[in-house]
Amino acid sequence: MYFSFDSGHTWNQPTYTGWSARDCLGPAPCAPHVGPIGTLPWYFEAGLASDGDPSLAFGPRPGPRGFSWANGSRLYYTNLTANFSSERSEAAIKGFEAIAISRTDDVAAAAAGNKNAWMTPVIVSRQNSALFSDHEQVWADNAASSPFFGNVYVCFAAFRDQEKGNALPAPIKVARSTDGGDSWSEGQLSAATNNANVPLGRQDCGVRTYSRGTVYAFWQGGDVVPGSVLNAIFVARSFDGGQTFEKARAVAHFDQCGLVDPVSGDVTFDGLAGARDGSFPSLDIANGAPTGARASDEVVVSWCDGPTSKPGSAVVNEQALVLWSTNRGATYSGPVVASPATDRPDFPAIAIAPDASRVYLVYDNFLTPWQATTASARGLQGVVRSATPGAGGAPGAFSDLHRGAVGDARGSSANSLAGEFLGDYNNAVATTSFGVSVWIDVRNAAACPAVDAYRQSLSTGTPIAKPAPNADCPATFGNSDIRAFTTAP
Numbered sequence: 001m002y003f004s005f006d007s008g009h010t011w012n013q014p015t016y017t018g019w020s021a022r023d024c025l026g027p028a029p030c031a032p033h034v035g036p037i038g039t040l041p042w043y044f045e046a047g048l049a050s051d052g053d054p055s056l057a058f059g060p061r062p063g064p065r066g067f068s069w070a071n072g073s074r075l076y077y078t079n080l081t082a083n084f085s086s087e088r089s090e091a092a093i094k095g096f097e098a099i100a101i102s103r104t105d106d107v108a109a110a111a112a113g114n115k116n117a118w119m120t121p122v123i124v125s126r127q128n129s130a131l132f133s134d135h136e137q138v139w140a141d142n143a144a145s146s147p148f149f150g151n152v153y154v155c156f157a158a159f160r161d162q163e164k165g166n167a168l169p170a171p172i173k174v175a176r177s178t179d180g181g182d183s184w185s186e187g188q189l190s191a192a193t194n195n196a197n198v199p200l201g202r203q204d205c206g207v208r209t210y211s212r213g214t215v216y217a218f219w220q221g222g223d224v225v226p227g228s229v230l231n232a233i234f235v236a237r238s239f240d241g242g243q244t245f246e247k248a249r250a251v252a253h254f255d256q257c258g259l260v261d262p263v264s265g266d267v268t269f270d271g272l273a274g275a276r277d278g279s280f281p282s283l284d285i286a287n288g289a290p291t292g293a294r295a296s297d298e299v300v301v302s303w304c305d306g307p308t309s310k311p312g313s314a315v316v317n318e319q320a321l322v323l324w325s326t327n328r329g330a331t332y333s334g335p336v337v338a339s340p341a342t343d344r345p346d347f348p349a350i351a352i353a354p355d356a357s358r359v360y361l362v363y364d365n366f367l368t369p370w371q372a373t374t375a376s377a378r379g380l381q382g383v384v385r386s387a388t389p390g391a392g393g394a395p396g397a398f399s400d401l402h403r404g405a406v407g408d409a410r411g412s413s414a415n416s417l418a419g420e421f422l423g424d425y426n427n428a429v430a431t432t433s434f435g436v437s438v439w440i441d442v443r444n445a446a447a448c449p450a451v452d453a454y455r456q457s458l459s460t461g462t463p464i465a466k467p468a469p470n471a472d473c474p475a476t477f478g479n480s481d482i483r484a485f486t487t488a489p
Contacts, residue, residue: 061138
């Protein structure tokens with residue numbers, strides 16, 4: 001975790017104490033121990049491990065008379081968490097993964113490395129022994145004009161039981177807190193069914209609020225239409241502060257970005273043993289925060305739309321699409337294409353200024369088509385674009401604000417070495433005067449020929465021996481980063 005106090009120009013990572021493996025650089029066997037960490041504190045002490053899938057939001061701090069910006073602000077940080085110990089008798093949660101939330105009311109102290117500035121983590125999801133909660137997003141109602149000002153919402157996918165073919169039940173849920181994150185209640189927004197009739201399941205949700213408190217939850221899933229099941233962007237709204245939600249409806253259909261990787265069986269964006277894809281929706285609302293004044297309540301939604309060209313076929317690039325609504329989600333217009341025809345945009349994230357004066361978009365741009373071999377470079381760069389909404393709220397032409405240096409995605413890696421790993425958590429935020437974007441970047445990561453050969457061999461019936469990165473690879477293999485760009489002066 002990193003903090004910036006100058007609108008995204010510079011960043012610092014605090015150091016806390018917890019269960020550390022920072023000195024496990026090999027090749028000697030690793031011996032983790034209590035020591036310095038750069039992740040969320042108090043998980044080890046609670047019998048938990050902080051597992052990633054991060055999402056953050058600022059909201060008003062509660063006080064004796066309720067929520068008010070005069071009390072200060074509270075930072076909410078959600079992520080996945082699992083039991084630290086594999087012993088059932090020492091389990092702190094039920095199930096495989098839970099959603100936890102950490103909070104601080106003193107960001108300056110937290111950024112300075114004060115572990116005590118953070119409250120102990122609270123479990124958000126209602127767990128059972130067969131539950132894998134995943135891909136959460138947090139939002140705090142941050143417009144003082146809202147009757148539910150200060151409410152906090154977390155949406156997530158609730159995978160029930162182990163995956164068995166297409167029979168993995170997975171509803172979308174939203175949990176809400178009205179007391180600053182101390183306690184949580186949850187409701188189910190979608191069906192859980194995932195079978196031969198509805199094979200696409202549900203995943204990857206996002207949540208926001210508008211100036212009068214309506215909650216919007218978006219996710220991707222399968223929409224059953226006559227004769228087929230289509231990938232769709234769904235939305236459901238709550239008009240009572242997250243207690244109940246209207247029936248979900250599809251607002252767009254899309255083609256999957258990426259192709260099925262014969263090595264992992266997952267969908268990858270750049271090629272064999274490549275980076276997993278994410279077509280989930282990113283959304284934002286011009287809710288006029290922090291006061292709610294000058295709110296247009298325009299809703300913007302972005303996602304990656306395919307299809308991805310197969311090797312040997314004519315190349316047709318994917319697109320970053322943007323959908324919008326100016327009547328508070330009653331109807332949606334568009335989509336418009338927000339990426340140049342020459343880009344292959346993955347993991348798009350969108351933000352709109354609180355007064356709807358500007359829209360920002362960030363994505364990872366792949367410079368080569370999907371490849372069936374790991375032998376050639378896979379160029380990757382971060383791209384930040386923006387547009388000014390015009391008449392009717394339609395985003396004008398998007399133009400580049402920044403194009404990052406190009407790196408090779410093969411230089412990223414999952415721990416197993418069996419494929420690349422970039423994650424899928426680009427993000428953008430907007431104020432009335434500037435925007436900040438962050439993306440996954442590989443300019444400092446060097447590809448490793450030994451690992452490339454190993455990954456290629458996994459697609460055959462006779463894989464070669466796994467290489468040892470410390471001995472067989474360049475020193476910067478695996479050195480993927482998070483980089484940021486700001487338009488603030």
